Amino acid sequence: MCNCDPKDVESLKERQCGLCAAAEKQAPGTVVFFAQDTNPRKPNRWLAMPRQHSPGMHLLGDLPLETRTELWREAIGKAKSLWGDQWGVATNGVKARTQCHVHIHIGRLIEGVEWGDFLVIDGPEEIPDPGNSGLWIHPAGAKLHVHTDEQVSETVLLR
Ligand SMILES: [Zn+2]
Numbered sequence: 001m002c003n004c005d006p007k008d009v010e011s012l013k014e015r016q017c018g019l020c021a022a023a024e025k026q027a028p029g030t031v032v033f034f035a036q037d038t039n040p041r042k043p044n045r046w047l048a049m050p051r052q053h054s055p056g057m058h059l060l061g062d063l064p065l066e067t068r069t070e071l072w073r074e075a076i077g078k079a080k081s082l083w084g085d086q087w088g089v090a091t092n093g094v095k096a097r098t099q100c101h102v103h104i105h106i107g108r109l110i111e112g113v114e115w116g117d118f119l120v121i122d123g124p125e126e127i128p129d130p131g132n133s134g135l136w137i138h139p140a141g142a143k144l145h146v147h148t149d150e151q152v153s154e155t156v157l158l159r
């Protein structure tokens with residue numbers, strides 16, 4: 001649980017609220033922004049985030065549907081621009097997250113990963129609300145696979 005309040009700058013100094021502070025620095029009116037993963041062990045990773053905060057642990061489902069769709073669309077666009085057709089995007093479940101603010105991991109899909117339950121969809125507007133769990137998405141021909149029901153999803157991406 002997180003008690004941060006974007007209107008209270010002091011409350012964003014908690015370690016787990018670092019991405020909230022980054023969101024606050026974006027120009028008003030920004031919907032989605034990107035940042036390189038600051039973890040030195042993940043030099044190839046980017047994050048896509050909404051400017052908008054949600055209370056507590058910031059569930060994806062707390063965002064308006066249009067914002068969520070825009071977030072996925074932009075994350076996938078960035079992933080494609082970096083990694084061509086080897087891209088992957090992932091979000092961890094609430095239990096596996098070390099930052100409260102919603103963030104999508106962007107990276108290169110590790111060669112050959114394909115496991116668990118998945119949906120086959122046509123585009124970002126069909127990505128389901130993962131609730132408390134995580135999901136990871138990668139291209140499969142002209143379609144997308146959405147792999148669901150995993151807390152730790154970002155491990156399918158190259159560090
Ligand atoms: Zn927080």
Ligand SMILES: [Zn+2]
Pocket residue numbers: 019020021023052053054058100101102
């Ligand atoms: Zn936040």
Ligand SMILES: [Zn+2]
Pocket residue numbers: 113114115118138140145146147
């Ligand atoms: Zn798949």
